[in-house]
Amino acid sequence: MAKKKAIKQSWAEPFKIKVVEPIKMTDRKHREKCAKEAGYNTFLLKSADVYIDLLTDSGTNAMSDYQWAGMMLGDEAYAGSKNFYHLWDNVKKYYGMPYFVPTHQGRAAEHMISKILIKEGDYIPGNMYFTTTRLHQELAGGTFVDVIIDEAHDPASEHPFKGNIDLKKLEKLVKEVGAKKIPYVSMAGPVNMAGGQPFSMKNLQEVRDFTKKHKIKLWFDATRACENAFFVKEREKGYQDKTIAQILKEMCKYFDGLWVSAKKDLLVNIGGFLATRDRKVYQEARNMVVVYEGLHTYGGLAGRDMEAMARGIEEMVEYENIRMRVKQVEYAGMQLAKYKIPMVQPYGGHAIFLDAKKFLRHIPQDQFPAQTLASEIYIDSGVRGMERGIVSAGRDPETGENRKPKLELVRLTFPRRVYTQSHIDVMVESIASVYEERKSIKGLKFVYEPKYLRFFQGKFEKL
Numbered sequence: 001m002a003k004k005k006a007i008k009q010s011w012a013e014p015f016k017i018k019v020v021e022p023i024k025m026t027d028r029k030h031r032e033k034c035a036k037e038a039g040y041n042t043f044l045l046k047s048a049d050v051y052i053d054l055l056t057d058s059g060t061n062a063m064s065d066y067q068w069a070g071m072m073l074g075d076e077a078y079a080g081s082k083n084f085y086h087l088w089d090n091v092k093k094y095y096g097m098p099y100f101v102p103t104h105q106g107r108a109a110e111h112m113i114s115k116i117l118i119k120e121g122d123y124i125p126g127n128m129y130f131t132t133t134r135l136h137q138e139l140a141g142g143t144f145v146d147v148i149i150d151e152a153h154d155p156a157s158e159h160p161f162k163g164n165i166d167l168k169k170l171e172k173l174v175k176e177v178g179a180k181k182i183p184y185v186s187m188a189g190p191v192n193m194a195g196g197q198p199f200s201m202k203n204l205q206e207v208r209d210f211t212k213k214h215k216i217k218l219w220f221d222a223t224r225a226c227e228n229a230f231f232v233k234e235r236e237k238g239y240q241d242k243t244i245a246q247i248l249k250e251m252c253k254y255f256d257g258l259w260v261s262a263k264k265d266l267l268v269n270i271g272g273f274l275a276t277r278d279r280k281v282y283q284e285a286r287n288m289v290v291v292y293e294g295l296h297t298y299g300g301l302a303g304r305d306m307e308a309m310a311r312g313i314e315e316m317v318e319y320e321n322i323r324m325r326v327k328q329v330e331y332a333g334m335q336l337a338k339y340k341i342p343m344v345q346p347y348g349g350h351a352i353f354l355d356a357k358k359f360l361r362h363i364p365q366d367q368f369p370a371q372t373l374a375s376e377i378y379i380d381s382g383v384r385g386m387e388r389g390i391v392s393a394g395r396d397p398e399t400g401e402n403r404k405p406k407l408e409l410v411r412l413t414f415p416r417r418v419y420t421q422s423h424i425d426v427m428v429e430s431i432a433s434v435y436e437e438r439k440s441i442k443g444l445k446f447v448y449e450p451k452y453l454r455f456f457q458g459k460f461e462k463l
């Protein structure tokens, strides 16, 4: 019996391919030109010039035949679309939240919740920042405070739950500013900026107890909640026999409300929502959505998009689906490890994060090593990743200085159900060859720096 187990190690995609989208391999000279024109910012490349696109897993998912069939059932009524009610039913069923407002994507929900809950001078603790989340908190007059455990800032730490909140840090903040100045704790999982690292159910329970004691609300960035649930199932005692749907439901039970970018877990190309058990917040959000998004029964989405989301929720909790996703990332990590490529450990849920500080040791942080590495990988093979380091971190709104994050990373993010193992092999070999040539690579300097979220549109020049 034991022998049999050892042979059967492989997993395979729980689907077969019905429609294909051709992609084009370009030559190095062309890519050098493209990279230069894009100001060495992979966000500014044209998709047609990209071979394997690992820029983001946001909205890049392949939908199933079940979802596509649902698109034909779009009820494009201005008010009260059937698809809205199907989606609302599934939000209740799977997230356990009674109230729900659709939005065109995740940041629209972040905008609303920040405006509703934050007053000028408030503090919002969170398990590491996320770009759009923090920006909306700041625009609403709040200050984000990072209360994630120290291990999250150490790419070499093998802590299984690097997304956990450090209760001592949270307690210190409450003592310093008082609970009245903290409208809510903002918890995300897995934590994108830490390298796709999950929080544990135990940590969540402790955070809930603490916040309850101090009458602070607890809100959930549930954008990748199913990935977090998968890690809980794999790594936390007592959850092995629970389904992803059961774990997700249990997780959501501890929160007052949540927001979601449907472009991730929900296996669609556009969409988002806010859901809560707090009737007052719901009423405000329901009113606010008509100002910024559209009527509360479509929130900036077509009926067909809401149907694809409703069906995506049913698929996202399927074990085989989520396992394939996480195992594909793990496979990429294991292959890269064979070439001793410096990476964040353990491998994240949705992406591999290269440690650019170690990869390009000779480039100081203010010459943007991660930005440089992302563009070098593109030039080498047409594989597109993105910077997650000093450029993404932006400037301190008070001092105007560059924020210098400990993590200087290149993220290679895997769209759901899009690429095969052979695409990953090509990516791995490209990164390994850039690693061999690393000493000849030079850093970058800004030539154009936008005020907000500068990583999206900033331009650079080679030093």
Ligand SMILES: *Cc1c(COP(=O)(O)O)cnc(C)c1O
Residues within 6 Å of the ligand: 058, 105, 106, 107, 108, 130, 132, 133, 188, 192, 221, 223, 224, 260, 261, 262, 263, 264, 271, 272
């Ligand atoms: C993508 C994302 C968001 C923002 O959602 P958009 O749909 O891109 O507006 C917020 N939080 C997390 C964790 C995300 O990954």
